[in-house]
Amino acid sequence: MKTAVSIPDEIFEEAERLARRTKRSRSRLFSDALREYVATRTPEKLTRQMNAALAEVGEDNLEFSGSAARLVLERSDW
Secondary structure, eight states: OOOOOOOOHHHHHHHHHHHHHTTOOHHHHHHHHHHHHHHHTOHHHHHHHHHHHHHHHOGGGHHHHHHHHHHHHHHSOO
């Protein structure tokens, strides 16, 4: 889909430099940036990403996670 958007000149210039440096088209750069922005602000996607990261870590670190969580809770005002 084609669309027109207005962005500040300095952001556009930085994006142009990044596109050239990474050998991507401007459209690809903006699409990638928007995809990342949306993914990090969509709770369901963020939850899936967190679950995937936890699955990679495995259950071996549950003891550490539990200890860390306890410390945080002990130091928090209820």
